[in-house]
Amino acid sequence: MDLEQLRKTAAEVVARDDVKYLIGWKKGSYGYRVAPVFVEDAAGVAELIFSPLCTANLATYLTLVEKTPLPRGQEADKRKVAVMVKGCDSRAVVQLLVEKGIHREDVIVIGCPCPGVVDQSLLAEKYGDTKELVEVKWNGDSFLLVRGGEEIKIPRDEVLAEKCRLCRFPNPVISDHLISDEVEKRDLAEDSGVSELEAKDVDGRWEYWEEQFNKCIRCYSCRNVCPLCYCQDCILDRLNPTWINRAVNFSENTAFNISRAFHLAGRCIECGECERVCPANIPLGKINRKMAREVREKYGFEPGLDPDAEPFQASFKPDDPEDFIL
Amino acid sequence: MSAMLLNKEKWPEFVGKLTGKNLWAPKLEGEAMRFAPVAAGDEISLDYGNTRVPPKGAAFPQTETMYLFQLGNIEMEEPKLEEELILLGVRPCDARAMTIIEKLFRWDFDDPYYLKRRELVTLVGLACNEPGLNCFCSSVGGAPDSTEGLDLLMYDLGDSYLLEAVTAKGEALLAETKELLTDSDAGAVKAKEQLVADAGSKIKRTVDHSGIPEGLPGLWEDPLWKRVSASCIGCGTCTYLCPTCHCFDIQDEVEGFEARRCRTWDSCMFEEYTMHTSGHNPRPTRRERTRNRINHKYNYYVDKFDVIACVGCGRCINLCPVNIDIVEILRQVKEAL
Numbered sequence: 001m002d003l004e005q006l007r008k009t010a011a012e013v014v015a016r017d018d019v020k021y022l023i024g025w026k027k028g029s030y031g032y033r034v035a036p037v038f039v040e041d042a043a044g045v046a047e048l049i050f051s052p053l054c055t056a057n058l059a060t061y062l063t064l065v066e067k068t069p070l071p072r073g074q075e076a077d078k079r080k081v082a083v084m085v086k087g088c089d090s091r092a093v094v095q096l097l098v099e100k101g102i103h104r105e106d107v108i109v110i111g112c113p114c115p116g117v118v119d120q121s122l123l124a125e126k127y128g129d130t131k132e133l134v135e136v137k138w139n140g141d142s143f144l145l146v147r148g149g150e151e152i153k154i155p156r157d158e159v160l161a162e163k164c165r166l167c168r169f170p171n172p173v174i175s176d177h178l179i180s181d182e183v184e185k186r187d188l189a190e191d192s193g194v195s196e197l198e199a200k201d202v203d204g205r206w207e208y209w210e211e212q213f214n215k216c217i218r219c220y221s222c223r224n225v226c227p228l229c230y231c232q233d234c235i236l237d238r239l240n241p242t243w244i245n246r247a248v249n250f251s252e253n254t255a256f257n258i259s260r261a262f263h264l265a266g267r268c269i270e271c272g273e274c275e276r277v278c279p280a281n282i283p284l285g286k287i288n289r290k291m292a293r294e295v296r297e298k299y300g301f302e303p304g305l306d307p308d309a310e311p312f313q314a315s316f317k318p319d320d321p322e323d324f325i326l
Numbered sequence: 327m328s329a330m331l332l333n334k335e336k337w338p339e340f341v342g343k344l345t346g347k348n349l350w351a352p353k354l355e356g357e358a359m360r361f362a363p364v365a366a367g368d369e370i371s372l373d374y375g376n377t378r379v380p381p382k383g384a385a386f387p388q389t390e391t392m393y394l395f396q397l398g399n400i401e402m403e404e405p406k407l408e409e410e411l412i413l414l415g416v417r418p419c420d421a422r423a424m425t426i427i428e429k430l431f432r433w434d435f436d437d438p439y440y441l442k443r444r445e446l447v448t449l450v451g452l453a454c455n456e457p458g459l460n461c462f463c464s465s466v467g468g469a470p471d472s473t474e475g476l477d478l479l480m481y482d483l484g485d486s487y488l489l490e491a492v493t494a495k496g497e498a499l500l501a502e503t504k505e506l507l508t509d510s511d512a513g514a515v516k517a518k519e520q521l522v523a524d525a526g527s528k529i530k531r532t533v534d535h536s537g538i539p540e541g542l543p544g545l546w547e548d549p550l551w552k553r554v555s556a557s558c559i560g561c562g563t564c565t566y567l568c569p570t571c572h573c574f575d576i577q578d579e580v581e582g583f584e585a586r587r588c589r590t591w592d593s594c595m596f597e598e599y600t601m602h603t604s605g606h607n608p609r610p611t612r613r614e615r616t617r618n619r620i621n622h623k624y625n626y627y628v629d630k631f632d633v634i635a636c637v638g639c640g641r642c643i644n645l646c647p648v649n650i651d652i653v654e655i656l657r658q659v660k661e662a663l
Contacts, residue, residue: 029649035649131530217379217567218562219563220562220596221563223561225561225647237598242577242579245579246590247389247588248591273647279378279379279563280379281357281358
């Protein structure tokens with residue numbers, strides 16, 4: 001990864017009069033952590049990095065902007081926002097364009113072809129966590145952990161994030177600036193997590209999810225981190241009517257998790273952020289990948305690839321064999 | 327107060343004595359450690375840093391039914407409180423946190439729900455030999471062997487546990503299990519002191535909070551708040567996993583004609599938290615919410631109850647999805663003073 005190229009491109013982008021800021025990754029506060037950063041001027045670009053630790057999907061921040069009422073006479077800041085995206089993240093940008101959650105002229109996409117990121121908890125478990133800031137680099141078919149002057153070569157499969165084993169789009173599907181050559185697609189692993197669940201009977205699946213949803217503490221980190229959970233008026237926040245009670249129990253937790261999964265059917269771009277951030281370790285990826293698999297196999301539709309596509313849940317064909325909708 | 331030794335070979339029997347009561351202890355569920363009901367010693371994992379969710383729920387459940395009623399009927403029914411509960415293997419920071427939130431629940435009004443439950447709970451602590459990466463208890467008034475809030479504190483000496491009673495409840499536990507225990511000796515005390523000293527020196531993160539409680543009001547409009555909150559996604563991870571966060575909401579929940587009034591944890595990081603009926607929100611963005619979280623812990627609470635409402639357990643740092651790090655925020659606050 002050519003950091004110089006990245007920083008040079010970023011500096012040119014943020015220097016533009018019509019750009020508000022660039023959302024990228026920087027080194028975090030300790031260990032393997034990486035944090036999102038908002039770069040407003042050329043001086044800030046020195047902080048930018050792109051490494052196997054850059055797991056977070058920054059496309060979330062495109063719709064997470066809070067708009068407070070403007071003082072009289074003040075104009076809204078309509079400048080563009082630039083965002084760094086990996087292959088999976090770029091699909092969120094496309095899906096947002098499809099849904100008109102954002103407009104093409106408002107974003108500048110900095111595409112980062114991605115050979116796969118690491119699962120930080122796996123890395124910490126196998127190689128120990130540390131307070132000191134450490135670096136992880138791509139190194140052919142392995143990762144290179146640089147810690148205290150020592151370089152440790154880690155086989156790719158040992159610490160690769162699950163979403164990357166299943167990744168079909170390592171290269172950005174949309175970009176205005178590409179910061180390196182595209183990476184080669186790899187052979188796909190079988191999504192054994194989903195297949196194993198599919199093999200269970202209804203009772204077995206119910207038992208599985210009952211155990212999982214019972215763990216939910218309703219912190220809503222999955223909803224908030226999701227680039228495609230951006231409803232201005234979320235049913236979870238509604239009190240009148242109260243669609244989902246504030247009580248935390250299996251029934252309400254299930255209502256919440258299932259509602260979210262359905263709202264994401266045909267929209268989830270499988271970036272895996274929900275599962276990564278869940279403090280209760282609920283395997284949310286499995287539910288969303290199952291929905292994606294259904295939509296792909298039954299309708300031949302894949303979200304987040306074509307900005308001109310019709311949104312899956314809002315499209316209807318007149319020759320649809322089911323007539324209930326008419 | 328007395329101190330006794332428990333040989334680890336007797337651990338299953340010791341736990342067996344306690345399982346006659348309602349016993350909760352750290353248990354590995356999936357990848358995360360949680361306090362959960364246990365029936366036998368081998369279900370308990372004491373080899374852990376901190377449980378994912380703090381044990382505050384023992385006295386302050388995430389969802390608590392205050393009373394039940396039927397629509398169209400003015401009679402109310404109070405749910406029966408559960409039996410006594412023993413929490414085994416509580417970290418000193420989490421026990422200390424219970425004493426901190428108790429100040430709030432005893433403040434202008436004695437909160438019957440919290441206090442009744444708290445009285446039913448016996449806290450058996452486990453001193454830390456191996457502090458976690460983001461632990462900073464010793465910076466905020468705690469210690470790996472703090473006894474605040476505990477009834478009994480255990481020290482892991484390798485082959486045995488040293489059990490020190492802190493309260494009468496702890497003494498009673500020692501008395502109940504005395505046939506499994508042997509007297510403590512000078513060697514055990516020395517070993518304990520060494521472990522505690524070692525644990526203290528293994529704490530790598532520190533916070534210098536001098537001047538922060540008094541200085542925070544002056545930083546109300548400081549640009550630092552925008553900087554540290556820019557990447558916040560507004561979820562409740564930091565507050566729900568915090569052992570001292572105690573905000574709650576009260577709602578009536580109705581199913582058919584059956585209804586209940588319940589209180590649930592709430593989080594100041596949620597937009598809904600300060601939303602007025604009018605639609606006005608005095609904390610409209612994550613900047614104000616983050617500023618409030620820090621002010622509440624390091625300013626308002628100190629002002630009102632003379633104690634920092636943060637015990638340095640490190641959970642909010644470990645689990646923030648976007649690496650918002652309270653130690654780093656406090657460093658920036660200190661710098662801005």
